[in-house]
Amino acid sequence: MPLPADYKQLADTYGPGAFSGFLHVYHPQAPTEPADLTGRMPATIRRQLQHDHDSGTHSVPHDLHQLFPIGVTDNGEYLFWITDPRRQPG
Numbered sequence: 001m002p003l004p005a006d007y008k009q010l011a012d013t014y015g016p017g018a019f020s021g022f023l024h025v026y027h028p029q030a031p032t033e034p035a036d037l038t039g040r041m042p043a044t045i046r047r048q049l050q051h052d053h054d055s056g057t058h059s060v061p062h063d064l065h066q067l068f069p070i071g072v073t074d075n076g077e078y079l080f081w082i083t084d085p086r087r088q089p090g
Contacts, residue, residue, distance in 0.1 A: 022074045024073070026041065026069065042069045
C-alpha cells in the first residue's frame with residue numbers, strides 16, 4: 001500500500017519519535033517494535049478492533065479492513081488511515 005506523501009515527508013524530516021511527548025507516530029525505522037509502522041503492532045491493533053466490534057464494545061464508523069494504524073497518543077487513542085481506495089493517496 002502506498003504511503004501518503006505528507007506522511008513520508010513527516011517521517012523523513014523527524015524520524016521516529018513523539019510530538020510533545022504525547023503523539024507517537026509509527027515509523028518504518030522505529031527503534032522499538034511497538035512503534036514500527038511495518039511491524040506487528042498494526043496487525044495487533046486491527047485484531048483488537050475486530051474483537052471490540054464483534055463484542056459490541058466499540059463501534060467503528062469505517063470498514064475495519066480499510067483502517068491502517070499509524071500512531072497512538074499517551075491516552076491510548078489510536079490514529080488510523082482510511083486505505084480506500086488503495087491507490088496513491090492524494
